[in-house]
Amino acid sequence: MRKSKAFLYNALLLVAVSLIMRTVGIYFNVYISNKIGAVAMGVFSLVSGIYGFGITLATSGVNLAVTRLVSEALGREQPGEIRRIMTRCVLYAAGFGLLAAVLLLSLAETIAFRWLDDLRTTRPLRLLALALPLISVTSALNGYFTAIRKVYKNAITVFVEQCIRIFCTVLLLGSLLPSGVEYSCIALAGGAVLAELSSLIIMSVLYLLDPGRKRRERPSEKRYIGKILGITLPVAFSSYVRSGLLSVEHSLIPSGLKKYGASSETSLAIYGTLSSMVFPVVLFPAVFMTSFSGLLVPELAESRARGNKARIGRIVSRIMRLTLLFSVGVGGIMLCYARELGAVLYKNSAYAGTYISLLAPLVPVMYLDSMTDVMLKGLGQQFYSMTVNIADALLSVLLVWLWLPVRGINAYIAIIYIAELVNTSLSIARLLAISHVRPDFINWIIKPTAAVIGAVSLARLIFRPQALYTKAALAYAVVVTGLLYILLLSGLFVLGKEDLNTLRRLFGKPGA
Helix, strand or coil, X not given: CHHHHHHHHXXXXXXXXXXXXXXHHHHHHHHHHHHHHHHHHHHHHHHHHHHHHHHHHHHXXXXXXXXXXXXXXXXXXXXXXXXXXXXXXXXXXXXXXXXXXXXXXXXXXXXXXXXXXXXXXXXXXXXXXXXXXXXXXXXXXXXXXXXCCCHHHHHHHHHXXXXXXXXXXXXXXXXXXXXXXXXXXXXXXXXXXXXXXXXXXXXXXXXXXXXXXXXXXXXXXXXXXXXXXXXXXXXXXXXXXXXHHHHHHHHHHHHHXXXXXXXXXXXXXXXXXXXXXXXXXXXXXXXXXXXXXXXXXXXXHHXXXXXXXXXXXXXXXXXXXXXXXXXXXXXXXXXXXXXXXXHHHCCCCCCHHHHHHHHHHHHHHHHHHHHHHHHHHHCCCHHHHHHHHHHHHHHHHHHHHHHHHHHCHHHHHHXXXXXXXXXXXXHHHHHHHHXXXXXXXXXXXXXXXXXXXXXXXXXXXXXXXXXXXXXXXXXXXXXXXXXXXXXXXXXXXXXXXXXXXXXXXXXXXXXX
């Protein structure tokens, strides 16, 4: 019971911090988008695609390796092994981080000229290369605190990092914005590098001061290098291929739109609107689920190490249920207020609301896919996840290459649907097979769908559409609609004793 309560406290802490940080991040993203424009956002999105691949190479699955190995050591009651695990994992992270930085520094101009077809991306890429070793080591330390259930230290680091990112970016934009699109991207890159440096410094200090790392035991005969590679290589290989394919896909989107008939600037503006404006809004509510998803890895890994199949089944069932209840509501509410969200958040974009409405029905699939992937990794299924993710990315690239020049942006929306549905279906099938969980379609999908339809229908009767084009009015309408959804879920007997018991365990006395 104590472990369950600790999990819930950690989850609530992560949700609270992530919600604050994601809210600040959304508003900051809105500020940046309105400040530098859709074209500059499109250019920086191209840079971010390559940078994302660099991060993938730099981290190479080290976060998962640390979380699982430290959790398993605690599960075997061998805390003295943690220091050996961390030493090897940090060296692994530093090596891959330096390799990624050197590669990006040396290849930045070639990538900008031959791949992205925009030389304005060269200097931002070189600047971001400096952040890669910082990110890789920070990722290893982050995994340690997740494994030992001290996620508040990760939360502190994220908070400070975000504050420094915003401060430095605003400061740099004030000086560099008048110089044009390239220098706006340099300002964004510079803010990111300084933020990652602060994150590494804080995380390192917290790790060095942590009493758990100082425990020593007689050295064991275990060879952790092999275990580390056994966990990281499947994840890393999957991430390399998928991230590389995603980078190819993102570079093909502007060129595909140009072939369809759009100008170069229009193509970048459309791409920037989707990738930097719409997707952050669509994925924003996922913070309530994904913020604590990392906690599932040590919970499932420890249960797997002890052979506790019943507990694995309970965790998987509850997480799938909560994810669907939440995401069905989010998708319905987002679809209802898509036009208002686009207009209120992005005054300079005529199409943001339209794209939000097109992607809103996919929200339950996207959120469930994210949580399923985390649970599969916690259960040692990283090789299967690798295969599915590569197939998904390969399918997306192929469809973007063949279909986008023919049908334009509508084809890209359809491709997102196809790829997400294929990936999620394959992942869920595997998770259900190994956890022996039987989904409750009526209470997990049908009743929540009926509840959200009822909630948004009632909300549309209560609120006049023309009165929702201010932030305060829209926020009030969204909250009221959410409360109506919860009431209808209760009325349909979807929420019940199980949820009340969870709250009692969280707020009741120890041992209650």
